Amino acid sequence: MFPKPQAKLTPNTLAFESLPLVKPTGFREYDARWMFPDGINLMGVQALGLGIGTLVHEMGVRPEIVTGHDFRGYSSSIKMALVAGMMAAGLKVRDIGLALSPMAYFGQFALDCPCVAMVTASHNDNGWTGVKMGANRPMTFGPEEMGQLRDIVLGGNFKLRGGGSYEFVPDFPARYLADLADRPKIRRKLKVVAACGNGTAGAFAPALLEAIGCEVVSLDCELDHTFPRYNPNPEDMAMLHAIAEAVRESGADVGLGFDGDGDRCGVIDNEGQEIFADKIGVMLARDLSRLHPNARFVVDVKSTGLFASDPELQAQGAVTDYWKTGHSYIKRRVNELGALAGFEKSGHFFFNAPIGRGYDDGLLTAIAVVEMLDRNPDSTMADLYRALPKTWGTPTMSPKCADEVKYGVVDRVIGRIHGMQAAGELLAGQRIADLVTVNGVRVTAEDGTWGLVRASSNKPELVVVVESPVSEERMRAMFKAVDGILRENTEVGAYNQTI
Structure with a gap:
C-alpha cells in the first residue's frame, strides 16, 4: 500500500x-x-x-x-x-x-x-x-x-x-538524428548559428544541422544545467538578443535558438532581426502551401492575424484554424483536422505527413527553415520576412499571477470586455469589432488591432500579446488599454518582459 x-x-x-x-x-x-x-x-x-x-x-x-x-x-x-x-x-x-x-x-x-x-x-x-x-x-x-x-x-x-x-x-539519440538527417542535403551554402542556452539541445542540434549540409556556429551549446547566460527559451528576449549578436558577428544566414527540451525553435534573420515565431509560421506556411496547395494549418490564439489575411496564403487556397494555446491542444487539433502543420507563437511547430509525424520538434522546425531558404536561393531570411505584410507586435508578456487565482482573473477580464462591448464602450479609442473566447479572450478593434489575455497553462502567470496591422502607436495603445483592465485586479503582478 x-x-x-x-x-x-x-x-x-x-x-x-x-x-x-x-x-x-x-x-x-x-x-x-x-x-x-x-x-x-x-x-x-x-x-x-x-x-x-x-x-x-x-x-x-x-x-x-x-x-x-x-x-x-x-x-x-x-x-x-x-x-x-x-x-x-x-x-x-x-x-x-x-x-x-x-x-x-x-x-x-x-x-x-x-x-x-x-x-x-x-x-x-x-x-x-x-x-x-x-x-x-x-x-x-x-x-x-x-x-x-x-x-x-x-x-x-x-x-x-x-x-x-x-x-x-x-x-x-543516434537513431533519432539519423531519422531526421535521412533527406537530401541542402544545395545552398548556409551558415547557421545554433543557440541552445546550455540546455539539452546543445548535445544534438549542431550535429544535425551539420549532417544536412550547414556550416554551424555553435552558441552556448556546452551542457551546463546552471544555465549561466540565460534561460534556454526562444521566446525570451535575452536569448534572442544573444543569437542576434552572434548572427551579426559571424555573418550567418540565419540564427536558430532551441529551448531546454528541444521541442521549440526561435529564429533570427541574417540582419540580426528577431522574428517572432508566429511570423516564422506564416513564412513556412507560404513556402509549404506552394508545395501543397489548399493546405490546412492550425495556429494558436496568440498568433498573428496574417494567417487569415495574408494575400499569398489566400491565393494558394490555404485555410487556417485558430485554436487554444498549448502543445497538447494544437497537436490534437492538427491530428483531428488532418492539417499539414500547426504553429504556436511560442515556437512549438507540428508537422504532419509527409513532413513529420504530427508532434512538435524544434530540430525538425530548424530543418524546415533551412529547407525554405534552400528553396529560395535568391532570397535572404530578411527578404522573406520583409515580403510579409507589415504588422507591429509584442513579444509574449507574462505578468505574475498565482495558479490558484489566475483563471478567476481571466474570467473577470472576459466579463469586463464583454460588458464594454455590450455597452458600446471604446477600447483603445475604437469600437470592439470581435471577441474570441476559445482560450482566454482575444479582443479585436475596428482597425484589426488585437490584444490577448489568457492564463498560462504551465506557470503561475498570465499571458498577454498585442498586435496591430496599422502602426506601432496603435499596438501600444491596445497594450495600454488591455493592461489597464488587468490592473483592475490586484492579484496581477509584474511582467517578465514588456514593450
Whole structure:
C-alpha cells in the first residue's frame, strides 16, 4: 500500500522523507510542472508514476512506455523515481536516457510504444521539474486525461500490478538524428548559428544541422544545467538578443535558438532581426502551401492575424484554424483536422505527413527553415520576412499571477470586455469589432488591432500579446488599454518582459 500524497510537507523532516508530497496545482492543462522539492518530492514522483501506470491500464492502452530526461541536475533522479512508480503499476519501461522531448515522441514510433513520459521542465527556470505524457501517439494528455491523473494521484487511488519491467535503450539519440538527417542535403551554402542556452539541445542540434549540409556556429551549446547566460527559451528576449549578436558577428544566414527540451525553435534573420515565431509560421506556411496547395494549418490564439489575411496564403487556397494555446491542444487539433502543420507563437511547430509525424520538434522546425531558404536561393531570411505584410507586435508578456487565482482573473477580464462591448464602450479609442473566447479572450478593434489575455497553462502567470496591422502607436495603445483592465485586479503582478 503506497501512502496517499500530501499537499504540503516541510523539507528536512521525517514526514518529508516518509510521505509523498504532490502539490495539486502541479497538474496543468496538458502536462505537469512543479518546483522541486517544494512542490513535489521523490516519493511524490513515485506516486505520479503509479498514477500514470494506473491511468494507462484504465484507458485500456498497451502498457509499454518510453521515458527520458532533460539536462538538469536533478532530472535523472526524478526520472528513476518515476520509473519505479510506473514499473510498480505494471508498465514496461523503455528508457532512452538523456533526451529531447521530440526524441521521446520519436521513441513511441521507433520502439513501438504507445505511451510516453518525458521528464522535463521545458523552458521553465531552474528549480522546476515536470513530465510531458501521452498514451495515444502522437498526442499528449489534454485536460481530461490530466484531470483523471490528478484525481488518481491526489486520491491515492493507485493499482499496483505485476508485469512491470525496465530496459535501457542504448544509443537511441543516434537513431533519432539519423531519422531526421535521412533527406537530401541542402544545395545552398548556409551558415547557421545554433543557440541552445546550455540546455539539452546543445548535445544534438549542431550535429544535425551539420549532417544536412550547414556550416554551424555553435552558441552556448556546452551542457551546463546552471544555465549561466540565460534561460534556454526562444521566446525570451535575452536569448534572442544573444543569437542576434552572434548572427551579426559571424555573418550567418540565419540564427536558430532551441529551448531546454528541444521541442521549440526561435529564429533570427541574417540582419540580426528577431522574428517572432508566429511570423516564422506564416513564412513556412507560404513556402509549404506552394508545395501543397489548399493546405490546412492550425495556429494558436496568440498568433498573428496574417494567417487569415495574408494575400499569398489566400491565393494558394490555404485555410487556417485558430485554436487554444498549448502543445497538447494544437497537436490534437492538427491530428483531428488532418492539417499539414500547426504553429504556436511560442515556437512549438507540428508537422504532419509527409513532413513529420504530427508532434512538435524544434530540430525538425530548424530543418524546415533551412529547407525554405534552400528553396529560395535568391532570397535572404530578411527578404522573406520583409515580403510579409507589415504588422507591429509584442513579444509574449507574462505578468505574475498565482495558479490558484489566475483563471478567476481571466474570467473577470472576459466579463469586463464583454460588458464594454455590450455597452458600446471604446477600447483603445475604437469600437470592439470581435471577441474570441476559445482560450482566454482575444479582443479585436475596428482597425484589426488585437490584444490577448489568457492564463498560462504551465506557470503561475498570465499571458498577454498585442498586435496591430496599422502602426506601432496603435499596438501600444491596445497594450495600454488591455493592461489597464488587468490592473483592475490586484492579484496581477509584474511582467517578465514588456514593450
